[in-house]
Amino acid sequence: MKNVIEVKNLKREYVTTKGWISRKKESLMAVAGIDFSVKEGEIFGLLGENGAGKTTTIKMLITLLAPTSGVCNVLGYDTFKEADKVRGQINFVFGGEMGVYRRLSARDNLLYFAGLYKIKGEEAKRRTEELLKLVELEAASDRLVETYSKGMIQRLQIARGLINNPKIIFMDEPTVGLDPLGANMLREIIRKLKAEGKTVLLTTHYMQEADDLCDHIAIIHKGKIVAQDTPKQLKVRFGKNGADSTLEEVFLCLCKS
């Protein structure tokens, strides 16, 4: 299997200025030199506490942010210099209720994004219906999104993220705030995507979810990767009870030390 994501010594620094008269610069190293690679067709988990640098890493991979330095390649293309070659082949889902047009229906949202991903007429309609069925929003598809529950909006986000049938899908805490049924549905969708040969890069705070789904996991702490391996190997290497440890124990052990 070839690597579809390659990250080498990747850094991202945020610089902000403060003050009216004497401008003072402040900087924060959100990602402080990380290395990892993701193979085609695998589910890769990026775990870390809040502010560890997971979302920043994803934003660099999806061409939304420029790296300060280092290599950030997706499907063999540089995500900053060759962003146009990457964008049509990937997509992403961010958790939460943002990222949808609330005064449109779910169907109109999906049709609009299909157009933005250059999917034409009949194909766009067919894909929209397929995705509405997949996320079980068929019955509510013509209602305005502003009338949806949080879980429904998140399911719509997932459908939008799959609109262009992406080769790689990036999911940033997609199950946050979902009820057990919704979270289970999403996990099934992720498994289905893997079965179809898609690559998924996932961040989550639910350790059990990562353990169940991911082929490989990287644990990121204060902008640096402190460990990466298969879930089983992580437990063997860092768990107090070896293979019988939980991923949560491993995570706490690595992030507290």
Add this chain to the structure above:
Amino acid sequence: MLMQIIKDTMFLQMKQSFVRPMFRFCLIANPIVNTIFLYEMYLQKGADTFLNYVVLGAGLMGIWSCICFSSIGDINRERYSGTLALIYVAPGGFGKIIFGKVLGNTMLSLLTFVISYITACVLSAFTWGEESSGIEKFLSTIIHIENIGYFIFASVMLILTFVLISICFAFILMLSRKTELYMNLLEIPLIFICGFTFPVEVLPQWIQNISNCLAPTWAVRMLRSSQMNWESFGILCIELLVLLLLTWVLYKWVDRRIRINATLEVS
């Protein structure tokens, strides 16, 4: 596909804008109020100034308000709703999406002319009454357009001018979240400087020099002429070309800077 993206975005924008109370205020209430004020101001000036400064003046003020509070502010709204990042990374092309949005808002804003015209008609019916041959007389003077073909051409040039200005500001807003504040400050001065409601010739020479550097001044002059004004057209074309070039340079520069400065989302 290019036209499809622009068309879809344009209609989506019209739908989204119209449901917003602030946009509806700029589109409907604002031209009504402005027409009433301008009507009273120009009542004694004769029929010639009516079309030029009441209907066109209130319409232009309405369009400019819609642009200030909607076309440009939409970037911030998209930023806060989390959709700005989504449309930015869509392969359809961010420039086309912004163009579609601005075009949709500008086309919808043209409704201000109709509202201003209807308001002026209603006012005239009350003011003139039967003694001065009634509304028919008013209508015959107010809608008298010498050359309809030229009027449409001048209107297209005006739309083009406003679209280009909006795109420029939209790109700048992507770099700085404070641009919306500056846009609020620009609303009234531009109405005066570009001669939306009175001729720029009444302004001091130094302000007239500024006016002449701004494309809307010439677009408005063209719209107010009864026939082809080659001087205004020539200068407007040069200023629009400069604006187009500036928009292109801004687009290329902003496309890089927003990813470096991380200004697409709310932190």
